[in-house]
Ligand SMILES: Cc1ncc(COP(=O)(O)O)c(C=O)c1O
């Protein structure tokens with residue numbers, strides 16, 4: 001699998017001129033990485049080809065049984081023109097965790113990082129350089145056997161596509177309003193919650209729509225069994241600072257093991273801030289909020305990095321956190337993590353990987 | 357949306373010669389039905405076109421977020437050459453239930469039945485006629501917006517593909533061995549269990565693989581909350597006859613409302629056999645099995661119609677049902693339902709729909 005062939009496009013697209021108004025997830029670069037898997041043969045034919053539609057059989061299993069996994073990470077351009085990735089090995093490790101749950105053959109993380117480097121070098125002029133912008137990277141695997149009947153596929157595509165994306169907070173870090181979901185469930189222990197796979201997101205659409213109607217940005221999921229333990233938010237993990245101690249839900253099979261979550265925990269420990277991974281009930285949060293001990297709350301994820309939470313709505317209860325303002329800890333974490341990602345800060349925990 | 361255009365293939369495939377050895381889900385006919393949805397415009401451009409690969413953008417939402425629903429039904433050829441569908445309006449009603457859960461715009465069931473009739477007439481020579489064979493029909497909807505970011509898509513394809521399939525029991529009705537799953541969970545109340553959507557099947561692959569390794573055909577799912585209530589089997593609903601009374605799990609949001617299940621209940625009532633829809637624990641099943649009161653157990657679904665269960669394995673416990681033989685009630689139901697489907701029996705409840 002050593003060779004990665006490259007076929008360059010003959011019709012390059014116009015790159016977006018206005019980096020101040022890049023949308024998220026709508027503009028794709030000129031090339032993509034593609035690789036096939038066939039039973040008996042393994043992963044093969046690694047190649048960089050022009051971005052374009054894939055001919056997919058209407059019976060392809062992914063379209064019926066959602067045998068699919070994905071990842072999401074970003075490449076950042078530094079002021080001196082280098083391109084950095086943030087802990088990419090973690091994404092490919094997690095992809096193999098998802099693969100395992102979905103009965104998809106594993107991929108070699110080292111090879112994937114090599115392929116990703118090569119793809120990004122081909123597309124290096126697509127990495128935006130305005131402060132806060134980045135190149136969003138979407139590796140994904142889909143089951144393509146044309147077969148009706150539930151079983152793991154014998155053929156897969158592994159694909160990487162790239163998207164220049166704008167600053168998540170063009171007007172500065174605005175705290176979000178979150179709706180605690182008590183009706184719908186995203187996933188449950190024994191299910192696929194710890195995997196990054198389409199079905200979990202499909203399950204979330206309806207609740208998200210209803211939250212939007214009430215002008216909440218995202219939903220906070222509760223566990224599917226007792227409906228009282230806090231799990232995660234849309235596409236973010238969640239943290240609370242209670243009386244100075246930072247707490248976040250423990251990983252127990254139903255939530256995604258976020259890489260920003262992991263980095264946040266590691267950075268807090270590095271700073272000496274007390275942090276606990278444990279089960280947290282929504283009642284506990286409501287109680288400490290009432291008592292004035294909920295210092296801050298924030299979400300963590302690749303897209304927004306740190307997203308301060310200004311309000312939580314749980315049934316009839318509205319909890320306003322830190323007067324709806326961003327708190328000092330959220331701010332420090334945001335500045336530090338993004339500073340490391342864009343190469344403006346030192347990187348004491350060796351998280352960045354330079355593309356070259 | 358009145359017009360359905362037809363473009364016939366110029367390269368018809370060879371039809372399978374040997375109807376004794378038709379596989380399930382691997383052979384597709386010459387044409388498919390296709391229709392687009394665009395926000396603002398609704399469903400449009402209904403057309404029958406040659407079967408073939410769809411050009412799908414690698415960013416199409418279905419490949420990432422599994423926003424997809426499907427249905428499954430069959431067309432049967434009668435001895436006098438007519439083609440019958442079995443309660444097709446139920447499938448399109450259920451598809452709209454799935455659509456609602458997945459934030460997909462509804463379709464008009466009457467129009468879909470018209471489209472299906474037209475497609476089957478184009479493909480009428482593909483409907484096999486050997487006893488027990490049929491034409492499997494797979495309507496499905498996929499989200500095709502090229503967009504990364506979790507939200508409902510603005511564009512969809514509705515597609516119908518067709519598969520000639522063999523007799524499910526070429527050597528006669530053989531009872532299956534079923535493995536009671538205690539580790540993995542398929543779905544939970546508040547989730548998508550009642551919808552026919554890819555994510556539910558993706559979640560089931562791993563458990564099914566492990567059951568196969570132990571030489572069990574399928575898994576019997578327990579509820580995701582208390583892990584003690586019986587839900588359904590792989591792609592079948594489940595029934596037990598206990599001391600003469602037939603019981604089946606009530607529909608409470610986490611299991612699929614099977615059309616064969618519904619028809620089984622209606623036929624039992626028509627016959628005057630007592631039938632209950634209620635919650636059933638696996639302990640209750642084990643207990644009545646021990647006491648010798650578990651007369652029969654069977655699965656119901658479009659593929660196998662009635663599938664007698666000869667053994668249930670639950671942890672260390674093996675429950676052999678009716679000495680591993682098909683029981684009289686399962687047999688009567690199988691003969692009656694399949695007799696109606698293939699037009700050999702009278703159809704007292706008016707379930708069949710002739711394609712013309
Ligand atoms: C469900 C879910 N939880 C959490 C996260 C945060 O993970 P990460 O920090 O790796 O982006 C994401 C986004 O990737 C997600 O989709």
Ligand SMILES: Cc1ncc(COP(=O)(O)O)c(C=O)c1O
Pocket residue numbers: 428588589590591592593612613614615616617656657658659
């Ligand atoms: C999960 C599940 N349960 C039950 C069934 C049985 O439903 P039906 O009788 O409509 O085929 C199916 C198959 O369609 C299924 O996929």
